[in-house]
Amino acid sequence: MADRVSRPSLWRRYLDFPLIWKLAVGLVAGAAVGLIVGEPAAALQPLGDVFLRLLQMLVMPLVLVTLIAGVSAITPARLGGIGLKVLVFYLVTSALAITVGLVLALAVSPGAGLAAPGQSGEEPEPAPPVGETLLGIIPENPFAALAEGNVLAVMFAAIAAGIALAFMRSSSDERIRGLGELLRRGVDAGVELVFLIVRGVLQYAPIGVFALIAAVMAETGVEALLPLAKLTGVVYGGVAVQIGVYVGLLALFRVGLRRFFGAARDPMVMAFATRSSSGTLPVSTRAARRMGVDEGVYSFTLPLGATVNMDGTAIYVGAATVFVANVAGVELTLAQLLMVVLVGVLASIGTAGVPGAGLIMLSLAVSQAGLPFAPVALVAGIDAILDMVRTMCNVTGDLSATRIIAGTERGMVHEPDEDGPAESEPGAGADSAEPPAAPAGGHRQQPS
Incomplete structure (x- = not known):
C-alpha cells in the first residue's frame, strides 16, 4: 500500500523526464509520422503553431524585463565593455560564417545542371535598407514598438531604462536611491514571473x-530533397564547420x-525544431543560467544575438547565392562575392530571428x-529543412558568445543556480575551477 501511495503519478513522471x-x-x-502518413499529417500544423505562438508571446516580455534587470545590475562602464565585445564577436563570426558558406558552395557547385523554374511564385519580403534599419532602432513610441514586436527598438528602450535605473540605484540622493531599489524589485518580480511561464x-x-516536424516532412518528403542534395549538404557541412x-x-x-554543451543541447534541439532564434530565447536564457552566466551578461547578449547574430543564416545565404548563380548560369566575380559577404553581415541586423527570415537575407x-x-523559388522549396540547422547554429553562436564574454x-x-543542475564534471576545464561569485548588483535568480 505504501508503495502505491509513494509511486509518482504519470504527470509527475512526465515532468521529471529530461526535456532533451x-x-x-x-x-x-x-x-x-510525416513520412509514413504523408500529406494528411500536415493537419497537425495547428498544434505546432500553438507552440510557436506561445514562444513568441514570451519574446517581448522576456527581452524587456531581462534587459532592464541585466543592465541595471552592472555599472555603465562594464556595460560598455560587454557591449563592445559582443558586437565585435557577432560581426566577426557572421563574416566568417558567410565566407565558409561561399567557399564550400564554390567547391561543391550546388545547383549546377538544374533549370530555373518558369515562375518564381511569391517573392520573399525584401529586407529593409540598412539606413532605415539603423534609424528604426530608436523608437518614436516605445509602446508601439512593443506592440509591433520591433525587437531592436524594444531593446534600445529597455537598455535606456536599465541605464537610468542603474544611475538611480547608485544616486547619492537617498529618495532616488530608494525609488530605484523599489523599481528594481518590481523588475526582478517580472523576471521571475516570465520564467515561471517559460517552465509551463x-x-x-x-x-x-x-x-512541426510532421508537417514539414509531410509537405517536403524525401523526394523533394534529392534535386537539392548538394545545397543541403553544403549548408549542413558549413554549420558543422x-x-x-x-x-x-x-x-x-x-x-x-x-x-557548455550539457546546458546548450536543449536550446540547440529547440532551435532545430522551431526554426526560430527569437522563439528559442526563453530556452537559451535558461541554458545560460545553467552555465552559471550572470544575468548582467546573458540578458544583454542573448536578446541581441537573437536579432543580429545570424551565423547559420549567413552560411545559408552564401551557399544559396552560389546555388542561384549556378542555376542561372552566372559566374560570380570577386566583387560580387565581397558584396555578398558585406550585404549578408549587414542584413543580419535587420532580419528577425523567426522562421523563414533567411529568405529575406537571401533575396x-x-x-x-x-x-x-x-x-x-527552388531554394524556398526546401527552406524549412535548411532553416532548422541554420537556426541551431545561430543559437549555438549566441550561447558561445555569452559564455566566452562572461568569462572575460x-x-x-558563478556556480549556477538549480535551474536544471549542471552535471558534475571533474576536470572539465575552467568551469569546474571557477569559484562562486555573486552577480553584480547583488541580484541572483531564484531556482527555477
Whole structure:
C-alpha cells in the first residue's frame, strides 16, 4: 500500500523526464509520422503553431524585463565593455560564417545542371535598407514598438531604462536611491514571473515539436530533397564547420565543453525544431543560467544575438547565392562575392530571428549581386529543412558568445543556480575551477 501511495503519478513522471529526451522523441516521432502518413499529417500544423505562438508571446516580455534587470545590475562602464565585445564577436563570426558558406558552395557547385523554374511564385519580403534599419532602432513610441514586436527598438528602450535605473540605484540622493531599489524589485518580480511561464510552456514543447516536424516532412518528403542534395549538404557541412569554430573558441578561453554543451543541447534541439532564434530565447536564457552566466551578461547578449547574430543564416545565404548563380548560369566575380559577404553581415541586423527570415537575407544578397531572382523559388522549396540547422547554429553562436564574454568579465560567471543542475564534471576545464561569485548588483535568480 505504501508503495502505491509513494509511486509518482504519470504527470509527475512526465515532468521529471529530461526535456532533451522529450524533444528527441517528438522529433523522431514527428519525422516518422510525416513520412509514413504523408500529406494528411500536415493537419497537425495547428498544434505546432500553438507552440510557436506561445514562444513568441514570451519574446517581448522576456527581452524587456531581462534587459532592464541585466543592465541595471552592472555599472555603465562594464556595460560598455560587454557591449563592445559582443558586437565585435557577432560581426566577426557572421563574416566568417558567410565566407565558409561561399567557399564550400564554390567547391561543391550546388545547383549546377538544374533549370530555373518558369515562375518564381511569391517573392520573399525584401529586407529593409540598412539606413532605415539603423534609424528604426530608436523608437518614436516605445509602446508601439512593443506592440509591433520591433525587437531592436524594444531593446534600445529597455537598455535606456536599465541605464537610468542603474544611475538611480547608485544616486547619492537617498529618495532616488530608494525609488530605484523599489523599481528594481518590481523588475526582478517580472523576471521571475516570465520564467515561471517559460517552465509551463516547455512542458508543451514535445507536442509542438512533434507537430512541426510532421508537417514539414509531410509537405517536403524525401523526394523533394534529392534535386537539392548538394545545397543541403553544403549548408549542413558549413554549420558543422562553424560549430567547430565555436568549440575552438570555447577551448581557447578555457570553457568546459561538457558543461557548455550539457546546458546548450536543449536550446540547440529547440532551435532545430522551431526554426526560430527569437522563439528559442526563453530556452537559451535558461541554458545560460545553467552555465552559471550572470544575468548582467546573458540578458544583454542573448536578446541581441537573437536579432543580429545570424551565423547559420549567413552560411545559408552564401551557399544559396552560389546555388542561384549556378542555376542561372552566372559566374560570380570577386566583387560580387565581397558584396555578398558585406550585404549578408549587414542584413543580419535587420532580419528577425523567426522562421523563414533567411529568405529575406537571401533575396537581398541575390539582388545586390545582380543575379536573377527566379531560382530563389527552388531554394524556398526546401527552406524549412535548411532553416532548422541554420537556426541551431545561430543559437549555438549566441550561447558561445555569452559564455566566452562572461568569462572575460570579473564576477560574471558563478556556480549556477538549480535551474536544471549542471552535471558534475571533474576536470572539465575552467568551469569546474571557477569559484562562486555573486552577480553584480547583488541580484541572483531564484531556482527555477
